Amino acid sequence: MDVLAEAKKEMARQLSSLLNVRENIILGNIEYPPREVGDLSLPLPSVTRNFNLEVNYSGKLIRSMKRDGIFINAELNEGELFTQLFSNFTDDFGLVKVDQPRRIVVEHTSANPIHPLHIGHLRNVVIGDSLSRLLKSRGHQVNVRFYVNDGGRQVALLIYGLHKLGYPEPPPNIKKDLWLGTIYAMTNIILEIRNLSKELESTEEGYKEKIEKRDELVAIAEELREKDEKIFDLLAEEIRKDEDPEAEISKLIKSYEGGDEKVKAIVRKYVNYALEGFMESLSKLHVSFDNFDYESDLLWSGKVKDILYSAFESRAKINYKGTWALDLDDFLDDEAREQVGIPKDLEIPPLVLTRSDGTSLYTVRDIAYTLYKFSSFKADKVINVIAEQQLVPQMQLRATLYILGFPEIAKNLVHYSYGMVSLQGMKMSGRRGQYVSLDEIYEKVSSVVKTKVKEKGGVLENIDEIVNAAIRYALLSVSANKPVSFNISRVTNFEENSGPYLQYTYARAYNILAKLEGKPKLENANLSDIVEDKRKILISIAKFPEVFSSSADNLQPEAIIVYLRKLADLFNSWYDRERVLQEKDDGNRTTRIFLVKGVETVIRNGLDVLGIVSLTKM
RNA sequence: GGACCCGUAGCUCAGCCAGGAUAGAGCGCUGGCCUUCGGAGCCAGUGGUCCCGGGUUCGAAUCCCGGCGGGUCCGCCA
Numbered sequence: 064m065d066v067l068a069e070a071k072k073e074m075a076r077q078l079s080s081l082l083n084v085r086e087n088i089i090l091g092n093i094e095y096p097p098r099e100v101g102d103l104s105l106p107l108p109s110v111t112r113n114f115n116l117e118v119n120y121s122g123k124l125i126r127s128m129k130r131d132g133i134f135i136n137a138e139l140n141e142g143e144l145f146t147q148l149f150s151n152f153t154d155d156f157g158l159v160k161v162d163q164p165r166r167i168v169v170e171h172t173s174a175n176p177i178h179p180l181h182i183g184h185l186r187n188v189v190i191g192d193s194l195s196r197l198l199k200s201r202g203h204q205v206n207v208r209f210y211v212n213d214g215g216r217q218v219a220l221l222i223y224g225l226h227k228l229g230y231p232e233p234p235p236n237i238k239k240d241l242w243l244g245t246i247y248a249m250t251n252i253i254l255e256i257r258n259l260s261k262e263l264e265s266t267e268e269g270y271k272e273k274i275e276k277r278d279e280l281v282a283i284a285e286e287l288r289e290k291d292e293k294i295f296d297l298l299a300e301e302i303r304k305d306e307d308p309e310a311e312i313s314k315l316i317k318s319y320e321g322g323d324e325k326v327k328a329i330v331r332k333y334v335n336y337a338l339e340g341f342m343e344s345l346s347k348l349h350v351s352f353d354n355f356d357y358e359s360d361l362l363w364s365g366k367v368k369d370i371l372y373s374a375f376e377s378r379a380k381i382n383y384k385g386t387w388a389l390d391l392d393d394f395l396d397d398e399a400r401e402q403v404g405i406p407k408d409l410e411i412p413p414l415v416l417t418r419s420d421g422t423s424l425y426t427v428r429d430i431a432y433t434l435y436k437f438s439s440f441k442a443d444k445v446i447n448v449i450a451e452q453q454l455v456p457q458m459q460l461r462a463t464l465y466i467l468g469f470p471e472i473a474k475n476l477v478h479y480s481y482g483m484v485s486l487q488g489m490k491m492s493g494r495r496g497q498y499v500s501l502d503e504i505y506e507k508v509s510s511v512v513k514t515k516v517k518e519k520g521g522v523l524e525n526i527d528e529i530v531n532a533a534i535r536y537a538l539l540s541v542s543a544n545k546p547v548s549f550n551i552s553r554v555t556n557f558e559e560n561s562g563p564y565l566q567y568t569y570a571r572a573y574n575i576l577a578k579l580e581g582k583p584k585l586e587n588a589n590l591s592d593i594v595e596d597k598r599k600i601l602i603s604i605a606k607f608p609e610v611f612s613s614s615a616d617n618l619q620p621e622a623i624i625v626y627l628r629k630l631a632d633l634f635n636s637w638y639d640r641e642r643v644l645q646e647k648d649d650g651n652r653t654t655r656i657f658l659v660k661g662v663e664t665v666i667r668n669g670l671d672v673l674g675i676v677s678l679t680k681m
Numbered sequence: 682g683g684a685c686c687c688g689u690a691g692c693u694c695a696g697c698c699a700g701g702a703u704a705g706a707g708c709g710c711u712g713g714c715c716u717u718c719g720g721a722g723c724c725a726g727u728g729g730u731c732c733c734g735g736g737u738u739c740g741a742a743u744c745c746c747g748g749c750g751g752g753u754c755c756g757c758c759a
Contacts, residue, residue: 134701385757456759515721540695628706
C-alpha cells in the first residue's frame with residue numbers, strides 16, 4: 064500500500080476545493096521540496112493565478128498546510144504515516160504490480176559467438192538483466208532472449224580459420240570462448256593485412272595512409288602471435304596458400320545458410336563452445352536467459368526468405384549499387400517517422416536486401432527475428448538492449464517493418480540504447496583481439512575484494528556476491544545514454560558510493576533484527592519518537608513504492624540506485640547516533656525496530672530488482 | 682558534410698524526459714569520532730561562469746534556437 068500516495072491525495076482533495084482546480088491536476092504537481100520547509104509542496108503558479116490565499120487545514124495524514132510565497136507547503140503527520148505504513152507491511156513492500164500486466168520480450172547481450180564477452184558486453188548484460196528483473200517485479204510477463212549471431216560473415220571467418228587449422232579441439236586448460244577469440248582475431252588480422260597489401264599493389268591512391276595502417280595492423284598481429292606462435296604461423300601459412308580466401312568464406316556462408324549437414328555440425332559445435340564460455344562467465348553474475356535463438360534456424364525455417372519475398376513485392380524496392388534494396392527514405396512520411404521514432408530530417412539509408420552472391424544480411428535476418436520474437440511469445444512489446452552504434456540499423460529495422468505492413472510491431476519495438484564503454488582510454492576491438500574480457504575484470508575485482516575482506520576479518524563465503532554488487536553498481540549508476548569510462552580502481556572502491564556499501568548497510572539493519580527477542584507490537588510504538596533522522600527515514604521508506612514503479616515504468620534502473628544510496632546514508636547517520644536494541648524505553652525501541660525493519664525490507668527488495676544479493680554477513 | 686549522444690565541483694557522476702525555493706552525492710584534500718546493535722561507518726570543513734550566447738516563462742541546469750568542445754554512426758560488417 065502506498066501511504067504517501069494517500070497523503071498526496073488528501074492534500075490534493077483539500078486544495079482542490081479551496082483553489083477550485085481539479086484534484087488530479089493538483090496531484091500531478093505535488094512535489095518534494097528541496098529544503099526543510101515541509102514534506103510535500105505545491106507550486107501555485109502551476110495550477111492557478113490565485114496566489115493570495117490562506118490555507119488552514121489539519122487532517123489525517125497531513126498535519127498542516129501553509130502558504131509560503133508561491134508555494135503551499137504541507138507537513139505530514141508522521142505518526143499516522145508510521146501506523147498506516149507498518150500496519151500492513153509485507154516482505155514484498157514497494158514492489159507494486161501494474162494493473163494491466165503486459166507481455167514483454169527483453170533481448171540482451173547477444174554477443175557474437177567468436178570471442179569472449181568483454182567490458183562493452185558487460186554494460187549490456189547488466190542493463191538487460193536489471194530491466195528484465197524490474198519488469199518482472201512490476202508484474203509483467205517477461206521473456207529474456209539471447210540472439211545467437213551465427214549466420215553472418217564473422218562466424219564464417221572464424222570457421223574459415225579453424226578449417227585452416229584442421230578443426231582442432233580447444234585445449235582443456237583454456238576457456239573455450241577465449242581460445243576461439245584468439246583464433247578469430249588472428250584469422251581476421253592476417254586477412255586484413257593481406258587485403259591491404261593487395262590494394263597497395265594495385266593502386267597508388269592513399270598510399271601513405273595505407274602503409275601506415277598496415278604497419279599498425281602488423282604491430283597488432285605481432286602481439287597476437289605472442290599468444291600462440293605455433294597456431295599463428297600455421298594459420299598464416301595456410302592462408303597464404305589460399306588463392307581467394309574471400310571466396311572461401313563466401314562459400315562457407317552459402318553452405319551454412321543452405322543447411323549443408325557437414326558444415327552445420329561444425330559451425331554449431333564451435334558456436335556452442337563460445338556460448339558455453341559466455342554462460343560460464345554470466346552465471347557468476349546471476350544472469351540467465353529463457354531462450355537462445357540461433358539466426359541460422361531462422362534461415363533454415365524459411366522465415367528470412369518470406370521477408371525477402373514480401374520485400375521484393377514492395378513498392379519501395381529499388382535497384383541499388385547493383386543489388387536490390389528498399390528505399391526507406393521516400394516511403395516514410397513525417398507521421399510514420401514520428402510513430403516509429405525516426406527523426407524527421409534524418410536521411411535513412413536504403414536497406415540492402417541480399418548480397419550479390421545471394422547470401423543474407425544481418426538487418427534482413429533481424430526483421431525475421433523481430434517478427435519471431437513478437438509471435439513466439441505473443442509479445443506486446445520487445446525491448447532490444449543494443450549499443451548506440453546500432454541506432455541507424457535499428458531505425459532501418461523499424462522503418463522496414465512499417466513499410467512491409469507491420470506498423471504495430473514497428474511501434475512496439477524499443478531500442479534501449481546505451482553509450483560506449485571505454486577502459487581508461489583504451490579502445491576495444493573484438494575483431495583485432497584488443498579487449499579486456501569480462502572474466503579478467505571479474506578476477507581483478509575479485510582479488511581486491513579478497514584482500515579487503517581479509518583485512519577487515521570478514522567472511523570469505525560471500526566474496527562472489529560482493530564482486531557482483533560492485534560491478535553491477537558501477538555500471539548501473541551511470542544513465543544508459545551516457546558514455547561510461549570503466550575504471551577498475553573506482554569499481555573496487557567500496558566506500559559510500561558503491562554496491563558493497565549498500566550490502567554493508569543491509570547487513571547492519573539485518574543483524575539488529577536478527578538479535579531481536581520476541582515480536583514488537585505496533586501499538587506499543589511511541590509515535591513521538593519519530594523525529595529528525597527517524598522521521599526522514601520513515602518518509603524515505605514510504606517513497607519506495609513510487610520510486611520502484613516509476614523506475615520500472617520508465618526503464619530507469621539507476622533511479623533505484625540513487626534512491627537506495629540516499630536511504631542508506633540516512634540510515635547510517637542515524638545508526639551512529641542512536642541505539643535500537645539497547646534503548647531502554649520500550650515505546651521508543653518498538654518504533655525504532657519498525658523503522659529498521661522498513662529499511663531492511665526496502666534495501667533487500669531494491670537490491671533484488673537490480674540483481675544484487677543482500678548479504679547478512681560480509 | 683549530415684544525423685544522433687554527451688558537456689554540472691580537481692576527478693567520477695545524480696538532478697534534465699514531465700521547469701519551481703539557497704544545484705546534490707562519492708572520490709580527493711584538511712581536521713575530528715572506536716567502553717555500547719558490524720568503522721566497508723559517522724561528524725565538520727574544502728570545492729560550482731550547471732560549456733557559451735540568445736529566446737520562452739512569474740520562474741531555466743532542466744524547454745526552444747544558434748554556436749563551441751568531445752564521442753558515435755553514415756558498409757553487399759554486425
